[in-house]
Amino acid sequence: MNSTKNNVPFSIQKMIKNYLKEQHITPTQLARRLSMRPISAHQMLERPTMQVDRLWSICLALDVNIFQAVANELDIEHYHPKVDQLKKEIEAGNQQINALRKELELLTHENNTLKEVIGLLRK
Missing domain, CATH: 1.10.260.40 (lambda repressor-like DNA-binding domains)
Known part of the structure; x- marks a missing residue:
């Protein structure tokens, strides 16, 4: 150019x-x-x-x-073909993070419940 x-x-x-x-x-x-x-x-x-x-x-x-x-x-559309793919990967990663957070929350709750049960059994 x-x-x-x-x-x-x-x-x-x-x-x-x-x-x-x-x-x-x-x-x-x-x-x-x-x-x-x-x-x-x-x-x-x-x-x-x-x-x-x-x-x-x-x-x-x-x-x-x-x-x-x-x-x-500049009157140019700046677009890179990988942008859409990266956005999809980020969204998939965010969904995976959210799923892992829920799983962690459930496991933490389960762990606390088990600690309470063990504490009751020791008495």
Whole structure:
């Protein structure tokens, strides 16, 4: 898949600027959090692209998941064929756990009853 700036329906830089605005953080303050010069932060927010490691740092600095926001912008159904199988296995496991809990409850009750009987027989 070959993606150019013209194909991308949103701007990472605008998204970051919106996060900055929401959190009342200036690009200069972001620069301090990223240990970079203010002019570099301003330039970064104007470039058409951004490296993943820089985006990662911004996520940490702003305490936001920009990667999730980007994923939400994609109009792609993320489906893995094993998901349904895993859900079925989890459900089967949960049913087995519930059955074992009931069995444990019955055995605990039976054990307590036997202890009482043994206690009565010793008297």
